[in-house]
Amino acid sequence: MCSTADNKVFIKSPAKINLHLEVIGKRKDNFHELAMIMQSIDLYDFLEIELNNNNELFLTSDCKELAVNEDNLIIKAGLLLKNYSMNPKLGAIISLKKNIPIGAGLAGGSSNAAAALVGLNKLWNLNFDSNKLLKIAGELGSDVPFCINGGFQFCFGKGEQLEKHNFTSDYGLILIKNPNVSISTPGIYKKYSLKFCQGNSLDVNYINERRKFLRLNGIHFLNDIKKMSIRNDLQKIVIEENKSVRNGLKILTQLDDCLCSSMSGSGPSCFALFQSIDAAFNSHEKNKKKIKEAGYESWVCQFVKEGISIV
Known part of the structure; x- marks a missing residue:
């Protein structure tokens, strides 16, 4: 894990918009086959994550409408990452400053889950590479893998099959x-x-x-x-x-x-x-x-x- 001097990380968690959302059809697994373009924008939530010594995950937020228990994707992400680490002693205190509106079609919850994965991977010194984090992210929701690297991406399948493109725009x-x-x-x-x-x-x-x-x-x-x-x-x-x-x-x-x-x-x-x-x-x-x-x-x-x- 991080040294005492590095026992805290701060993470920016951006919203996204859809520049194309096409429903190709419904799959046999009851998910929908999609063809999308998703784009990150500079509307950010902020997470502060600090090590704790009691082997548990705690979440607080300035948004009173938001559940901070195990129903929250941030906690789900932390517990899943902890499970992959095979180290039950890991713990963290997570503080979320919420700017992205809830239930808005902007992937705020998915972005927060991605931020938890990236931040805890760093804080706990797990050193999981990008492919590993993307795999874990896919278990949390269809938009979570996109949120890891963000930017401009073609998104296929349920949204988890990603092709990043260097799209430059002044829009x-x-x-x-x-x-x-x-x-x-x-x-x-x-x-x-x-x-x-x-x-x-x-x-x-x-x-x-x-x-x-x-x-x-x-x-x-x-x-x-x-x-x-x-x-x-x-x-x-x-x-x-x-x-x-x-x-x-x-x-x-x-x-x-x-x-x-x-x-x-x-x-x-x-x-x-x-x-x-x-x-x-x-x-x-x-x-x-x-x-x-x-x-x-x-x-x-x-x-x-x-x-x-x-x-």
């Missing part, structure tokens, strides 16, 4: 969410499946075709600022039944200089892309009162090239 974005609204991701996938996946059998050739199409065209679509559009299949379900998402997208689409808008993940967070961070800031300054009066929290963000980082 800025305005992100909004109604703090009183959250959405169940499994519930939305279930509704999507009932409406769009009934009777459809997944063909391996078709899966490979959709993956190839996204690899060849995904970045091109994002670089074409005159015809830019973002696909999110789950939005078809959510926009029909969730007024917050429907109204949020309407507000964002009407902003000056907005290139396109979309829901992130299963919602209810929505975002608008702008050609630069300055354009996003300027639009936000002009419209933040309107956005707040409509019942939304808002953030101005930009893309970042990495996932979890120790600071």
Whole structure:
């Protein structure tokens, strides 16, 4: 384990947005076959992790709505990593400063779990390599492996088959969410499946075709600022039944200089892309009162090239 001088680590845990979310179909294991582009943004939670001597994991947070017991992915991540270490004496005190909204389609919980894996791997001197951490992350949830390295990645399968790409962009974005609204991701996938996946059998050739199409065209679509559009299949379900998402997208689409808008993940967070961070800031300054009066929290963000980082 770390020496006494190094008995604490600080970790940045970024949110993500979906720049493409395509549901190819439902698999025999009841998961959905996906083709996605996920992108980390500079909206961060922060974890402080300190060694303790009582062989247990403790979590505290400034977010009172968040469970801090074994239902929390941070604790689940710590217990799983401890199990892989085969050292029952390991313990830690974890403090979470929460900035990413909960239940928002921004992978806040998954990012926190990834941060716990990276931070505890360092603090406990386990020296598990990236491939090992990605394998462990996959046991915690489909988005957790992406969050380890973050940046811009094509994500296939359940979301755990990752292909990182060095996508460089100056885009800025305005992100909004109604703090009183959250959405169940499994519930939305279930509704999507009932409406769009009934009777459809997944063909391996078709899966490979959709993956190839996204690899060849995904970045091109994002670089074409005159015809830019973002696909999110789950939005078809959510926009029909969730007024917050429907109204949020309407507000964002009407902003000056907005290139396109979309829901992130299963919602209810929505975002608008702008050609630069300055354009996003300027639009936000002009419209933040309107956005707040409509019942939304808002953030101005930009893309970042990495996932979890120790600071």
